[in-house]
Amino acid sequence: MIEEQIHKxxxxxxxxxEERIEIVRRSLSCESGCENCSGCALGVGDPFKMFAPYIDGKMEIREINQRFRASYGIH
Structure with missing residues (x-):
């Protein structure tokens, strides 16, 4: 079952x-609380706001990450 989730x-x-909320939550380690989140350290503030377009079905994660990297000059 875990393999299915990894490759989904x-x-x-x-x-x-609901699945997109869970994907964002898990990728940000939100089940452990904010102390394990890297969102604030990266300057994005609340990472759920950053990924809201994905959660709402408007923009893919890849696009959000590309915009974030571009705004910081990361290739």
Whole structure:
């Protein structure tokens, strides 16, 4: 079952809103609380706001990450 979750698509077309919330939460280690989150250290503030377009089905994670990297000159 864990393997299925690892290889499951995270594209908007393949996920529900609830699944996207869980994907963001898990990727940010939010189950352990804010002390393990890297969002504030990276200057994005609340990372859920940064990934809101993905959660709402408007923009893929890849696009959000590309914009973030571009804004900091990261290639």
């Amino acid at each position: 698509s995270v594209l908007i077309k393949d996920t529900t809103r």
